[in-house]
Amino acid sequence: MFDNLSDKLDKAFHILKGHGKITEVNVADTLKEVRRALLDADVNFKIAKDFTTRVKEKAIGADVLTTLQPSQLMVKIVKDELTELMGGDAVGVNLSGNPSVILMSGLQGSGKTTFSGKLANFLTTKKNKKVLLVACDIYRPAAINQLHVVGEQIGVEVYSEPENKNAVEIAQNAIKHAKANGFNVVIVDTAGRLAIDEEMMTEIANVHKAIQPQETLFVVDAMTGQDAVNTAKAFNDRLDFDGVILTKLDGDTRGGAAITIKSVVNKPIKFIGTGEKMEAIDVFYPDRMADRILGMGDVVSLVERAQEQYDEEEARKLQKKIAKNEFGFDDFLSQIQQVKKMGNMKDLVGMIPGASKALKDVEIEDDAFKHIEAIIFSMTPSERKSPALIDPKRKARIAKGSGTSIQQINQLLKQFDQMSKMMKMMQGSGGKNLMRMMGGMKGMMK
Structure with a gap:
């Protein structure tokens, strides 16, 4: 990024x-x-x-x-x-309505439908809201099906009327359905449109007027750079939207849109998309983004993500194992799964101060742990519990089963041993543990 x-x-x-x-x-x-x-x-x-x-x-x-x-x-x-x-302070989404109605707008291909799902997942898991997704894209083939797939993936109901070609009616009926069934939030996914398409712009203006949303959000692909800013201005002139969503910030983006869109349209960036997974959504904090642009990392966001995955009971069990020198590969595998849930690895490493500069020529992929997982899965339960059992003969078997080399097995065992000792020394150091743990895992990924 x-x-x-x-x-x-x-x-x-x-x-x-x-x-x-x-x-x-x-x-x-x-x-x-x-x-x-x-x-x-x-x-x-x-x-x-x-x-x-x-x-x-x-x-x-x-x-x-x-x-x-x-x-x-x-x-x-x-x-x-x-x-x-970039805006000074973070600005949250307005959820004052009953139900709160959020209207999504933007260009074709900007990632509106996917982000509607991410936002629904965010509001469900982080804000404990009962969310209804509404399929109002009546033009794009399979758009309704796509939203249903997204809704099923995150466990959120999707309202649609496949035979109805009136977006205003669909949106109004969906809000009635939401009121009757106790939904807190309604997210209306509309068709992508060009600012120069007068008929399409009139349609979304009519939807906006009919449902009077608490929030109108403009979704824009950050990779389009300055064009994104110009498009946002054209949409804002018609819709007077409340905030901007920047998608695909994990891609090869130059950053111009994130830096300048607030000063052009005078509307805050509220959320950013940082990957393909439904969890890849972040509230936009201008100060944290400035830190990342200047290579200072973003420790606060990293710790917040870690806390979301933190299980107090599991942590206590793990602490006891570390104290007794019983930390094994099953425990390490569990830690890997937690780190993976925090987001894509490139984004996480970028949050560590100085890491982006140190690893700028290292390509970090989302499946960076796959060879480690393959090695662990090729071990027997007793080998995972007691790595000291792994002798040359066992190493040869594990290497063959995991499609790796004995050299890689030796390297993993050595790093695992170093990491186990480091974890024992660091018990009770709070957030600093996380930084060192990420540093250790970063080395193992390489």
Whole structure:
């Protein structure tokens, strides 16, 4: 996420390294590179120019503390300005209605239907809401079926009228159904449309007028860059939506949309999509995103994700095993499953401060643990419980069964032994444990 932008900004700040103070000359050179980095990330020229002007005004004459280097002060100023540019504070979704109605809008192929499912899953699991999904895409072939598949996957009811070609009527009937059956939230998935398609834009405006939603969200593909910002403006002029959803932020995105969309349409980014799984949805925190863009990671989000998967009873059992030196491969497999539930590995590693820079040439795939799992599944129950039993003969059998080499088995056993010792030393250190555990698992993935 934003790897190219992060690299370019890091190079820009290097200009100030070795300087004793910030001057007009060295700050001008730095900000020239910052502006170039923003433009390469598809940020609008005027926004990039205004941004660097504000940074310059704050940087020139700023007192550099004896504990800080000029480059560190510049990073702090840029971070604060980026946070402000992206909205300042996180803005939640309005759930004040009974039921609360959320209308989804956006271009074709922006990921509206998938994100409707992610949002429904988020509100069900995190906010304890009873959610109804509504299929109002009456044009795209199989759109209704797709929403039903998504609904079945997350255990959420889907309302549809396959024979009805009136989106306004479907939406109104769905809200009646929701009121009669005790639903807290109704998410209306509409057809994708182009801002220049007057007939389609009139249709969604009519749906909006008829159902009076508490939230109208504009879903946009972050990979479209500045085009996404221009499209958002065109939609906002017609719908006056309440917030933006940025999808596909896990892809090869340049970041321009995330950085500038708030300043163009004056509407907050409320959620981001960070992967294909239904759990791959995050509330958008401008300050955390600024940290990630500047290569500082996002420890708060990482710990929050870990806490969601944290099982107190299981943790107590695991602690006892570690204390008694009984931590085995079955326990490790359980830990891997918990880490995998936290999200895709590339995104998780990017939340660790400095990890993106250290691993920028390492391709981290979602199935990064597959060879470890294959090795463990090829062990007998007694071998998983007591790894010390694994002798050369057993290693050969495990390697053959898992499709790996004896060298890989040896490497895993060595790393597992080191990790077991590390976990015993770190018992009770809270969030720091997680960072070290992720570091250990990161090494095993390689």
